[in-house]
Amino acid sequence: MSQQAPVTGGDAADDQTGRFVVQPNGRPRPLSPHLQVWRFHVTMAASILHRITGGALVAGAVLVVLWLLALACGPQAYTVFLTFAASPLGLLVWFGLTVALFYHLAAGIRHLIWDTGAGLSVSGANLLSTLSLAFGVVGAVLFWIALFATGRVVL
Numbered sequence: 001m002s003q004q005a006p007v008t009g010g011d012a013a014d015d016q017t018g019r020f021v022v023q024p025n026g027r028p029r030p031l032s033p034h035l036q037v038w039r040f041h042v043t044m045a046a047s048i049l050h051r052i053t054g055g056a057l058v059a060g061a062v063l064v065v066l067w068l069l070a071l072a073c074g075p076q077a078y079t080v081f082l083t084f085a086a087s088p089l090g091l092l093v094w095f096g097l098t099v100a101l102f103y104h105l106a107a108g109i110r111h112l113i114w115d116t117g118a119g120l121s122v123s124g125a126n127l128l129s130t131l132s133l134a135f136g137v138v139g140a141v142l143f144w145i146a147l148f149a150t151g152r153v154v155l
Contacts, residue, residue, distance in 0.1 A: 046129035050107040053100035053136075060097040091153070098143055103136025 020028040038044065070081035084090045110128045113119050119128045147153040 041126070042129045042133070043125050046107060046110070046132060049103060049133070053104040053107070056097060056100040057104055060100065063093070063097070086153075088155070091155075095140065095144055099136055099140040102139035102143070103132065106132035106135040106139075 020030060023029050067081055067085070070077040085094065110119075110132045113128060114125075119125060144153070
């Protein structure tokens with residue numbers, strides 16, 4: 001049986017980083033595994049997306065502030081903002097923010113369910129994560145279909 005090289009000059013007890021723990025067999029192991037150790041699973045993707053969509057919603061809040069600022073600055077500034085917002089690129093940005101909003105809402109509800117102690121089994125967590133991902137996309141698509149169908153948004 002091969003032994004692993006010590007973390008530092010001596011044994012794992014010499015580790016000053018606090019990132020290793022000595023296992024009962026005497027080998028040092030990482031306290032928290034890196035992503036390379038883990039296989040991909042839906043709850044991991046859901047967690048990462050929850051953080052990303054939170055950041056995207058901050059960018060969306062900045063766009064709303066810019067919209068209000070353009071409104072306050074007069075008709076010319078407001079027209080410039082609306083020209084961008086109604087362009088294909090602008091509509092893509094708004095659609096992306098809508099997906100982020102719907103997903104972040106669903107992920108927040110998922111966390112509230114977990115806070116009650118429900119859905120914490122592997123299959124339950126996977127199901128809730130998958131449902132929140134699906135709700136984010138399907139909800140946003142249905143929302144934009146409604147916007148186009150009512151004539152509130154046109155290309």
